Amino acid sequence: xxxxxxxxxxxxxxxxxxxxxxxxxxxxxxxxxxxxxxxxxxxxxxxxxxxxxxxxxxxxxxxxxxxxxxxxxxxxxxxxxxxxxxxxxxxxxxxxxxxxxxxxxxxxxxxxxxxxxxxxxxxxxxxxxxxxxxxxxxxxxxxxxxxxxxxxxxxxxxxxxxxxxxxxxxxxxxxxxxxxxxxxxxxxxxxxxxxxxxxxxxxxxxxxxxxxxxxxxxxxxxxxxxxxxxxxxxxxxxxxxxxxxxxxxxxxxxxxxxxxxxxxxxxxxxxxxxxxxxxxxxxxxxxxxxxxxxxxxxxxxxxxxxxxxxxxxxxxxxxxxxxxxxxxxxxxxxxxxxxxxxxxxxxxxxxxxxxxxxxxxxxxxxxxxxxxxxxxxxxxxxxxxxxxxxxxxxxxxxxxxxxxxxxxxxxxxxxxxxxxxxxxxxxxxxxxxxxxxxxxxxxxxxxxx
Numbered sequence: 001x002x003x004x005x006x007x008x009x010x011x012x013x014x015x016x017x018x019x020x021x022x023x024x025x026x027x028x029x030x031x032x033x034x035x036x037x038x039x040x041x042x043x044x045x046x047x048x049x050x051x052x053x054x055x056x057x058x059x060x061x062x063x064x065x066x067x068x069x070x071x072x073x074x075x076x077x078x079x080x081x082x083x084x085x086x087x088x089x090x091x092x093x094x095x096x097x098x099x100x101x102x103x104x105x106x107x108x109x110x111x112x113x114x115x116x117x118x119x120x121x122x123x124x125x126x127x128x129x130x131x132x133x134x135x136x137x138x139x140x141x142x143x144x145x146x147x148x149x150x151x152x153x154x155x156x157x158x159x160x161x162x163x164x165x166x167x168x169x170x171x172x173x174x175x176x177x178x179x180x181x182x183x184x185x186x187x188x189x190x191x192x193x194x195x196x197x198x199x200x201x202x203x204x205x206x207x208x209x210x211x212x213x214x215x216x217x218x219x220x221x222x223x224x225x226x227x228x229x230x231x232x233x234x235x236x237x238x239x240x241x242x243x244x245x246x247x248x249x250x251x252x253x254x255x256x257x258x259x260x261x262x263x264x265x266x267x268x269x270x271x272x273x274x275x276x277x278x279x280x281x282x283x284x285x286x287x288x289x290x291x292x293x294x295x296x297x298x299x300x301x302x303x304x305x306x307x308x309x310x311x312x313x314x315x316x317x318x319x320x321x322x323x324x325x326x327x328x329x330x331x332x333x334x335x336x337x338x339x340x341x342x343x344x345x346x347x348x349x350x351x352x353x354x355x356x357x358x359x360x361x362x363x364x365x366x367x368x369x370x371x372x373x374x375x376x377x378x379x380x381x382x383x384x385x386x387x388x389x390x391x392x393x394x395x396x397x398x399x400x401x402x403x404x405x406x407x408x409x410x411x412x413x414x415x416x417x418x419x420x421x422x423x424x425x426x427x428x429x430x431x432x433x434x435x436x437x438x439x440x441x442x443x444x445x446x447x448x449x
Contacts, residue, residue: 021116025127026069028113033068034061036085046071046078072117083118094118102126232396240405259411262325266414269324312438314445320435321363323415329406329434330356330442331399331420332371338421338439353385355446360387368406372399400425407432 021029034057042050049071052064060068072079087094093110096102097120102111108129115123321328336348343351353369360367366389373392384390393402403418407429410416416434419442420426426436 021069021127022112024109025112025116028109029072029116030061030065030068031057032086032113032117033072033082034058034064036082036089037068039085040081044078044081046075079117079119086114086117090114097123097126229396233401236394236397237405244409263411263413266325266411272324312441312444314441314448317417317437317441317445318363320415320417320437321359321365326363326365326415326417327410328359328365328367329403329416329418329429330367330369331403331418331422331425331439332369333399334420334422334425335439335442339443349382352446353388353390356388357385359446370399370402370406373397400428404428404432407434410434 037045037049037053037057037060042053045053048067049064052060052067055063072082093103093106093114096106097111097115097118102115112127112129115126320326330352332349332352333345336343336345336352340348340351349371356367356369359365367387368389368391370391370393373394382390391402391406393399400422403420403425407416407418410433412433416429418425418429418434418436419439420429420436421439429436
C-alpha cells in the first residue's frame with residue numbers, strides 16, 4: 001500500500017533512514033503511537049499489539065514501546081493509520097510538515113517524531129536534524145552539567161583542602177600532646193617497673209619465710225599428732241582400766257581381788273593336776289627313792305630326746321591348753337591371712353570363730369579372738385560363738401596393742417598363750433609373761449579338730 005497525502009502519493013515514501021532512530025525521537029514516536037492506539041479498533045491493530053489494547057497510554061508506552069516501534073517501522077498500513085490519527089489531533093503541525101516548512105518555534109523532537117510518522121518529503125533530513133539538534137542539546141546540557149559539576153568539585157576541593165589543613169593542625173596538636181603524654185607514661189612505667197622489682201624481691205623473701213614457717217609448722221604438727229596418738233593410747237588404757245575397775249566395783253570386788261582369786265584358782269588347779277599327774281601314794285617317799293638313777297625298764301635320756309616335739313607341732317599347743325586356767329588369745333586376721341587369705345574378711349572371721357569354738361569345747365580353755373577394727377568399713381553385727389570371746393580394736397587402737405593390753409590384764413603366773421606370727425606381738429607378749437605360738441601351729445591344731 002503506497003502512502004498518500006491528501007490522496008496523492010507521498011514524496012518521502014521512498015526515503016530511508018540510514019541510521020538508528022535517535023532516542024529522543026523514538027520516545028516521542030512511541031508516545032504518538034500510544035496516544036493514537038486507543039482510536040483504532042482491535043482489527044486495525046497488528047496481531048502483536050492487540051494484547052495491549054486495554055492498557056492506558058502510559059502503561060502501553062512502558063510495556064509495549066519496543067513492539068509499537070517495530071510495528072510502526074515494518075507495517076506501513078499501521079503507520080498510515082497512526083499518521084491519520086496524528087493529522088486529526090495535530091493538523092497544524094501536519095500541514096506545516098506537508099508544506100516543507102515546519103514551525104520554527106516547535107520542539108525539534110516533536111517535529112522529527114511527527115515527520116517519522118507522516119513521512120513527508122525530506123522527513124529523513126528532519127529526523128536527522130532533530131537527532132543532531134537533540135545531541136547538541138544533550139551535549140550542551142551535559143557540558144553545562146559537567147561545568148556545574150566541575151565548579152561543585154572545585155568548591156568541594158577547596159573546602160576539603162581547608163578542612164584538611166584544619167585537621168592537619170589539629171592532628172599535629174594531638175600528636176604533640178600524645179608525645180608529651182607518652183613521655184610521661186614512660187617515666188611512670190619505669191617507676192612502676194622499679195616498684196614491681198622491689199615488690200618481687202620482697203615477695204620472694206616472704207615466700208622463703210613462709211616456706212620456713214610452713215616446714216616448722218608441719219614438724220610441730222607431726223610431733224603434736226604423735227603426742228596426741230600417744231596420749232590417746234594412754235587415755236584408752238586408762239579408760240579401759242577405769243571401766244574394768246568400775247565393773248569390778250559393781251560386782252562387789254576389786255580388780256586385785258579378782259586377780260588374786262584367779263591366781264589362787266590357777267594354783268589350786270595346778271596342785272590338783274599335779275597330784276593327779278604324779279599319783280602320789282598316801283605313804284611318804286623313801287629316802288633311797290630320791291637318788292637320781294636309771295632303773296631297769298625306766299625311761300632313759302635317749303627316750304626323752306626321742307619324745308621331743310618340733311617347734312610347730314600342734315601337740316605343744318595341746319599341752320599348753322591343758323594347763324590349769326589357760327587363756328588362749330588369737331590374733332584373728334594374722335591367723336586367717338596366714339591360713340586362707342583368698343577368702344573375704346567376713347568369711348575368714350566366720351571360719352576361724354567356728355573352729356575356735358570347737359577348740360574351746362574340746363580343751364575347756366578360755367579363748368579370746370582379737371580383730372583389727374581399722375579393717376572395717378562399718379560396725380560388725382556378729383553373734384560370738386559359744387566359748388569364744390570376740391573383740392574388735394577401737395579406731396585409734398591397733399589389734400596388736402589390744403592383745404598386749406589383754407596380756408597385761410592377766411595376773412602373773414596364769415598361763416596365757418598368744419597365737420600370732422607377728423614378731424613384734426610375740427616379743428611384746430613374751431616380755432609380759434605370755435607364751436607366744438606361731439599362727440601355723442594353731443591352724444594345724446584347728447585343721448586336726
